[in-house]
Amino acid sequence: MHSRLKRWLYLLHRWLGIVMCAFFVMWFASGVVMMYVGYPRLTAAERLQHLPSLDPAAPLLGPAQALAAAGIPSMPQDLRLSAASAGRPVYLATLADGSRIGAPVAIDAATGTMLRAIDAAHALASAAAYAGGGVQAHYAGLVHEDAHTHSRALDPHRPLHRVQLDDEAGTLLYISSRTGEVVRDAPRTERTWNYAGAWIHWLYPFRGNLFDRHWAAIVDGLSIAGIAVALTGTVVGLLRWRFARPYRSGSRSPYRAGMMRWHHLAGLAFALTTLTWIFSGLMSMNPWGVFGSGRGGPAVAAVYGHTGAMPAGAASVQMLLARGGDIRELRWVHRLGRELVLAYGPAGRPALLDARTARAVGLDPGELRHAAAGLVAAPLARIQVLDRYDLHYYDRAPHTMTGGGNKPLPVWRIEFDDPAATWVHLDPYTGSVLNSTDRSRRASRWLFAMLHSWDWLPLLEHRPLWDAVLILFSLGGLALSLTGLVIGWRRLRLSRRSFRA
Structure with a gap:
């Protein structure tokens, strides 16, 4: 390699590495924390467990009556009944507002009055119902966004009341x-470790302030700089390594001892995993929209059918709750053109009830298969029944970035013969479209989730093997970046002294 090119390569790695090694240390250390403590969230399972039970004897309005009393003429995007607001039953409706996330409203299930002003007393009552008896709650103020609430899914609920439980x-x-419902819980452990984990790892210090609009660009820029450091370091490390014959010292590295030697050896040993993690971190941001297919989601109306006004002959809430069991929430849905109700308990799968008769029903597999063929305007390639998780449909621990969702089994994978090779995952029990993926999203799964979190079933299903592998490579990357940080600091001190002289 030309000597001048070599020198520029060394200088680029040296001075860019002085800055980036500090970020590398932070990313490797916080990544290990995130393996066990994630960003605060309220999972669906946690929410159901903390909801009070619905009383079958309570004098509650039916959904059609409550919507009419609140001045809502048509069926909302989503309609649920639960004792989620101040401990009393409310209809929680998501109204279409032309945005990606609908506008949530709460309607008193006893009077049909829409709740409009959720004050501190209301928030305290919601917190007390969530916590159960014997737990004191203290109002901690109103906040638009803080270190534990950067998720865009919370935007329709802002500002947020904060309540501290004892x-x-x-x-x-x-x-x-x-709506007055609890939308996030953050135990002390999650809050504390969040600062050493997800908050710093995702560069959330740049969120919720004047840098917020530039956050994605900052993450992308630092990731690209990190890739440059890792690539140049790999080339420099290989150039300095004697493959044919060792140096006079007998070592194949020119550095006999100290930080330079450890940095050289750690760089050669962990360069590939370091580069992989930085690159996959960049891919998590979908830079420049590389994973955008430009196609909309599946046409769920093919399976869900008409979603107009609630039928006048719907079963009463009392009839639905009389089906027995500890019912925490009722959710009205349309499946195959029929009005159904999902009755959720504190855990497990919901009961599927007819919205008119309150009787338990099941979906006809043949009818469901026929309807599912219309989810995408393309020929149906095949329907695969998954009885276990695989590389593209799998569950992660609730605290992880991709965990805590609804991933039931068995599930249907409906594959279409369209240019994007679209797959749709559908729950044959409830008829719910769980997600859809195409060729570009599957590429994102490989380049982000697989390379960054190592979401590979042979590892995930044999823990602590997954833990041992990730911690080993994280410690290697930490050694590489820490030694680089020390070398950089010494170089800066030396340069400062030379400048003074």
Whole structure:
């Protein structure tokens, strides 16, 4: 290699590495924290477990009556009944507002009055119902966004009431100012480790302030700089390594001892995993929209059918709750053109009830298969029944970035013969479209989730093997970046002294 090119390569790695090694240290250390403690969230399972049971004897309005009393003429995007607001039953409706996320409203199930002003007393009552008896709750103020609530899914509920519980976990609750329901819980452990984990790893210090609009560009820019450091370091490390014959010292590295030697050896040993993690971190941001197919989602109306006004002859809430069991929430849905109700308990799959008769029903597999063929305007290639998780449909721990969702089994994978090679995952029990993916999204799965979190079933299903592998490579990357940080600091001190002289 030309000597001048070599020198520029060394200089680029040296001075860019002085800056980036500090970020590398932070990313490797916080990544290990995130393996066990994630960003605060309220999972669906946690929400159901903390909801009070619905009383079959309570004098509650039916959904059609409640919507009419609240001045809502048509069926909302989503309609649920639960004792989620101040401990009393409310209809939680998501109204279409032309945006990606609908506008949530709460309707008192006893009077049909729409809740409009959720004050501190209301928030405290919601927190007390969530916590159960014997736990004191203290109002902690109203906040638009803080270190634990950067998720865009919370935007329709902002500003958020904060309530501190005196429970053993030291839980901080965030309550919607639109509906009065608990939308996030953050125990003390999650809050504390969040600063050493997800908050710093995702560069959230740049969120919720004047840098917010530039956050994605900052992450992308630092990731690209990190890739440049790792690539140049790999080339420099290989150029300095004697493959044919060793140096006079007998070593194949020119550095006999000290930080330079350890940095050289760690760089050669962990360059590939370091580069892989930085690159996959960049891919998580979908830079320049590389994974955007430009196609919309599946036409769910093919399976769901008509979603107009609630039928006048719908079964009463009392009839639905009389089906028995500890019912925490009712959700009205349309499947195959029929009005159905999903009755959720504190855990497990919901009961599927007819919205008119309150009787338990099941979906006809043949009819469901026929309807599912219309989810995408393309020929149906095949329907595969998944009885276990695979590389593209799998579940992760609730605290992880991709965990805590609804991933039931068995599930249907409906594959279409369209240019994007679209797949749709559908729950044959409830008829719910769970997600859709195409060729570009599957590429994102490989380049992000697989390379960054190592979401590979042979590892995930044989823990602590997954833990050992990721911690080993994280410690290697940490050694590489820490030695680089020390070398960089010494170089800066030397340059400063030379400048003074």
